Amino acid sequence: MNQMSKYRAPFLFGLVAVAILGTGFLQSWNSALLIVNMGLVSAVMALGVNLQWGFAGLFNVGVVGFLALGGLATVLTSMPPVAEAWSAGGLRILAGLALGAATLTLAVITFKHMQKSRTRTAALLVILVGGFFLFRFVFDGGVAAVEAVNPAATGYLGGLGLPVLLAWPMGGVLAAGAAWLIGKTALGLRSDYLAIATLGIAEIIIAVMKNEDWLARGVKNVIGLPRPVPYEVDLQSDPAFVASAANLGIDPVTASTLYVKLGYMALFTVVLLILFWMAQRALHSPWGRMMRAIRDNEVAANAMGKDVTARHLQVFILGSAVCGIAGAMMTTLDGQLTPGSYQPLRYTFLIWVMVIVGGSGNNLGSILGGMLIWFLWVQVEPMGHFLLGLITAGMADGSALKSHLLDSAAHMRLLTMGLILLLVLRFSPRGLIPEE
Amino acid sequence: MDFLNAVVALSNYVVVPAMAYGSQLALGALGVTLIYGILRFSNFAHGDTMAFGTMAVVMVTWAFQAMGVSIAPLPTALLALPFGIAICAALVLGTDRLVYRFYRAQKAKPVILVIVSMGVMFVLNGLVRFIIGVDDQRFGDGARLILSARDFKKMTGLDEGLVIKTSQGLTVLTAVIVVAWLYWFLTHTRSGKSMRAYSDNEDLALLSGINPERVVMITWIIVAALATIAGTLYGLDKSFKPFTYFQLLLPIFAAAIVGGLGSPLGAIAGGFVIAFSEVTVTYAWKKVLVYLLPEGLEPTGLVQLLSTDYKFAVSFVILLIVLLFRPTGLFAGKSV
């Protein structure tokens, strides 16, 4: 087993590398780098989910929500503040939110400190209903004022105007905060209840981001986020860059796009390596061993005096923070925040496929799964086109079935991912690089 | 008079739609709860099973329409329903044979089955998109309305109209029939009782000579029927779009859990609790309030508690409250 596994991981990574190099040679280096960059981000996401599922057996299907929070953090950190919007209603919105939080806190305190009685129910009702209308009154006014400020371009509060790289840790912090709140309420629940709870929370996070225009423009999207790497046009007008591109025999336009992508790649690789190193350290620390002991036998761990819920909360927060960082990285790479694009199938369940295919509980496996599954996700569509092209080659041009089949090639992706997941679960349930 | 108008407005915008939506959720939640009771896992593929069954119904409906078969004023889809159920049942039985049975034999942990159902969800989702595409499909025909606003106003002389769509009436009626049949099946037939026995105490059911594979098969067939009916009714009422069915997973799960997973009665109650809360919280109450409040006190805003986009939040919050305060649901379900 050990002998085999020694060569297994390098071999599999080699395979992914060959596939990506093949893309570079056969399609274009631009596509290859696109796959690598998003693959690196996917690997970070998979690392985060693996922390929760692989280490601790926590079933989080709200990954997309944490990614979206990371995206939100990018806007909140890097975009310049909209001074006009702040003066129009920023403080009023903050006051509204504070009122809302105060209402909930008051309700919780009342619930905890009063005896169970009709009076308590009535008091809770008064607090919640009164608080809600007060909150809506203050909050709605602020929102209306903010959203009225130049709605075509801004209509939101803007961000802090900080360097965009700071958004990545910020994304982690924001996701961790949300995870703390969620974990506090939902972590005591059984595994499938936790799954459904996280599924719901993710939906809510996305709904908030789509609807609260004052926050990040909702479905109007925030575009033109600052970048940590230079712009292509700047490079193309830089004589030194053009000269060195000419030396390499590449035209300046291609050279600039490759240069930018390589820049992202370097940044993402650094983040991935740091997180991988930390995850490995965690896995082999007493903390990681205890986590796995809890995962394998919660009852026994509980009986031995381990605080299972507290440990779960820690790992849930850490894993979500990693997802938040990945979400911020992804939004930075895209250069825009588009809340409408956060689909659970793509950003929750696909990440799960990565973790399980790679090997639950193995950090290296998660990285492999992230890269490999992302490569397939991108390449299955052209492969499907090719395949269906072959199948339909004999059919008459313009036949309804032929055009339908060709049009449907795009949907082969989901089918293939499902099949891969099912096949791995069935024939290699511990994944490509199993847990040590 | 104002009071009556308020009641009519309330019925029109809240009660009637929520009844229909609640029936659809209840049927969906029944499927989830049966799977949970018998196969002991939360089936994430249920929304997509609904989509698949509905797709089958849509295609058979189109075939009927092309052949000129019609049962107007009822929608042709009703005629296509048995065919859709059969196709969907074949699919889920095939899935069980190819996928789930292996894990059952291994006595795999429920959470593994949940992940397996995620895989099935992907495959079904892809399959439906592959066959029928991602767009909205309309397949309703026949009479659109049972009661139109104009007729109602003429009949009663009120200012407010009450509209009941055929699809809404059909939904409620079908749900009542299906639920009554299911209740009868579970309590009065040998197969139904063996299902309950298996759900209650698997080991003892085995000792009593109940064949688990048969119980599982019957369960899948019933689940396929429930999913297809629920999906078709939802599609007739709104429209058929594969992605929407995936999203229905959350309110359906919420309904099943709120009622108590594994409890059929709970699933029905849960469906209506979720539906009524969703509709009331996201409804703009201005229309009702103008009739009820004295002049001068009429609200200026829409008096909508939450934007409709937050309807998922409603099912979710109810779910969370129930889980925190009554973890087994309203009708004590089982916990595996």
Add this chain to the structure above:
Amino acid sequence: MSGSNNAPFLIGEHMTGGYGKSGPDILHDCTIAVDPGEIAVIVGPNGAGKSTAMKAVFGMLDLRKGMVRLDGEDITRLSPQERVAKGMGFVPQTSNIFTSMTVEENLEMGAFIRRDDFSDTMAQVYDLFPILKDKRRQPAGELSGGQRQQVAVGRALMTQPKVLMLDEPTAGVSPIVMDELFDRIIEVARTGLPVLMVEQNARQALEIADKAYVLVQGANAHTGTGKDLLADENVRKSFLGG
């Protein structure tokens, strides 16, 4: 009654084995048998393998050596379900009823493998346990401990078994209820049905036993009639408490 003249009706002979293919042996050359009209009890200290011995006879354990015969037929390789079909009625110690189903439905499920009319059998069960007839529409889970045990025994009787096996039927019931249950079990045995029973309450069990097995560490320590064993100095000293 029995096909062969001398061999016992049901016998687990020289049974050696444990749970799972690789689990440690719990039983060591253990023999248990019962004949029509008699009550055989298995007693012994905690952890002696009493329940294990009964489960071995019922096929819930992997036997490495020995065999089980019912009415002369070798059933060693049959699954528990197949043994039920062969005429063995088994009442597990715990979760032995369908709590969410009514008493009557519990009995119906007991008769699940029967395709004939079983209303006669049900009437017999109700005669034996009159309280169940009064409560036949109630969910079995709402009944008292003793009544639940009656449901459990009634369920097993519904197949019209050729032998009835009870795993600690009196666990967790009050002494009065225990006496009543024993009376019922004697009544069942008088109809000619062999009863094999594991009991924690050794003294009371030995009093009603026609045949008794004392197991120690998975092996037969003493065998004899209930009266003999009660009188046996060794048995009394070792675990009846003098």
